[in-house]
Amino acid sequence: MKNKKITRKITQGMYVLTTKGGGCIVDAVAQISAGDNPLISVAVMHSNHTNTLLKENSSFALSVLGKSVNPDIITTFGMQSMRNVNKFAKIKTTEIEGLPIINNTIGYMICEIVDRIENDTHTLIIGKLVEADMYEDIEAMSYQYYQEHKDVLLKVTTETGKTAWICTICGYVYYGDELPENYNCPKCGVSKELFEKRKINA
Numbered sequence: 001m002k003n004k005k006i007t008r009k010i011t012q013g014m015y016v017l018t019t020k021g022g023g024c025i026v027d028a029v030a031q032i033s034a035g036d037n038p039l040i041s042v043a044v045m046h047s048n049h050t051n052t053l054l055k056e057n058s059s060f061a062l063s064v065l066g067k068s069v070n071p072d073i074i075t076t077f078g079m080q081s082m083r084n085v086n087k088f089a090k091i092k093t094t095e096i097e098g099l100p101i102i103n104n105t106i107g108y109m110i111c112e113i114v115d116r117i118e119n120d121t122h123t124l125i126i127g128k129l130v131e132a133d134m135y136e137d138i139e140a141m142s143y144q145y146y147q148e149h150k151d152v153l154l155k156v157t158t159e160t161g162k163t164a165w166i167c168t169i170c171g172y173v174y175y176g177d178e179l180p181e182n183y184n185c186p187k188c189g190v191s192k193e194l195f196e197k198r199k200i201n202a
């Protein structure tokens with residue numbers, strides 16, 4: 001592939017998907033149809049605890065993140081698993097239609113699950129929009145914006161003169177000339193293909 005970064009030009013947003021008992025950051029969200037109750041799809045990794053919860057639940061919510069979102073929301077919901085931490089202890093939510101909705105976002109969508117499609121790594125969940133609200137009509141954070149600003153948002157820095165490998169999802173930094181074989185990010189779990197090499201010369 002000559003330059004896979006072109007996929008970042010697919011316009012995607014940044015959301016917290018919540019369902020009863022948990023949730024995670026997702027960007028792989030698309031509106032499938034229009035009308036009063038449009039269909040919305042979201043791809044959820046098999047390895048996420050949220051995927052297990054979505055098998056047991058019949059609905060989910062997407063809280064839409066704005067550009068000035070508190071980065072703690074991203075690190076808590078996108079870089080930790082509900083298997084190990086109670087994400088709701090740190091981030092405040094309001095219960096709407098029986099689902100936890102993240103406070104201080106620009107709005108939310110609540111969907112009833114109508115279909116699930118399995119592939120090797122993800123479940124594509126398809127939901128029908130049944131409730132929605134917009135608290136603030138401001139620009140949402142796109143996935144491209146997150147990628148371009150995550151060093152600042154997540155306070156990623158690398159040491160001058162050292163070869164660093166930075167996780168393009170969560171900003172975790174590994175130092176070394178090469179990443180070990182079969183390496184996965186210890187912070188967010190993605191594979192080594194999603195790391196980018198950086199060296200700042202003295």
Ligand SMILES: Cc1cc2nc3c(=O)[nH]c(=O)nc-3n(C[C@H](O)[C@H](O)[C@H](O)COP(=O)(O)O)c2cc1C
Nearest residue numbers: 024025026027028044045048049050078080081082
């Ligand atoms: C910027 C960003 C985008 C992400 N996009 C997705 C996504 O579209 N689908 C997904 O399943 N996980 C995505 N993740 C990863 C999950 O949010 C992450 O693995 C989370 O810790 C899973 O938590 P859980 O085990 O409690 O479900 C993303 C993470 C980040 C930081």
